[in-house]
Each structure stands twice: as structure tokens, then as C-alpha cells.
Amino acid sequence: MYFAINQDIQNIETYSSFLNEIVNSGNAYYANLFSDIIKETQQLITTKDFYSVSSKRFAVVKYLSQFPEIIMPLDSNNLKLEDFARLVSCFDKHLSAAN
Numbered sequence: 001m002y003f004a005i006n007q008d009i010q011n012i013e014t015y016s017s018f019l020n021e022i023v024n025s026g027n028a029y030y031a032n033l034f035s036d037i038i039k040e041t042q043q044l045i046t047t048k049d050f051y052s053v054s055s056k057r058f059a060v061v062k063y064l065s066q067f068p069e070i071i072m073p074l075d076s077n078n079l080k081l082e083d084f085a086r087l088v089s090c091f092d093k094h095l096s097a098a099n
């Protein structure tokens with residue numbers, strides 16, 4: 001159980017780093033990755049079907065689904081820099097609570 005929780009925390013920290021890379025340098029690869037993550041998170045928020053979530057992204061999608069007010073208005077096909085900055089705020093809350 002501890003291992004699974006620790007894995008989730010490490011995954012969330014990694015995705016936070018990806019977001020910061022997008023915001024700071026415009027990394028297109030990570031931006032495309034988040035486009036898919038946002039689509040999957042929006043689907044989870046709408047359907048509540050955890051079984052449809054990709055196992056590779058489960059931790060981050062589950063985590064982001066806690067922020068429907070931030071996630072649902074996003075256009076996953078046309079994410080802007082300010083959208084990524086809003087997503088960073090989701091992770092900042094988690095990472096500051098973990099420290």
C-alpha cells in the first residue's frame with residue numbers, strides 16, 4: 001500500500017515538472033501529452049468511469065479530476081499558456097501540502 005501511494009506522489013511530482021517545463025520553455029512534446037491527459041480527465045469527470053482511464057496516467061488523471069472547475073472549461077485541443085499556468089496551481093496545492 002505504501003508503495004502505491006508513494007508511486008502516485010512521484011507521478012504527480014513528475015507531471016508538475018512537465019507543466020513547469022511547458023510554462024517556462026513552451027515544450028511542445030509535454031503540451032501534447034497534457035492535451036491527452038486533459039481529455040481523459042474530462043471524460044472521467046463526466047462519466048466517473050475509472051476503468052476507462054489509461055493505467056499509465058491513472059494517478060494524474062485521478063488527481064486532476066478533483067479540480068473540475070479548472071479542468072472542464074479547458075479546450076483540450078487548443079490549450080494555451082494560461083491554461084497550463086492554471087494547471088500548475090492544482091499541483092502547487094498538492095506539493096505544498098506534501099512538504
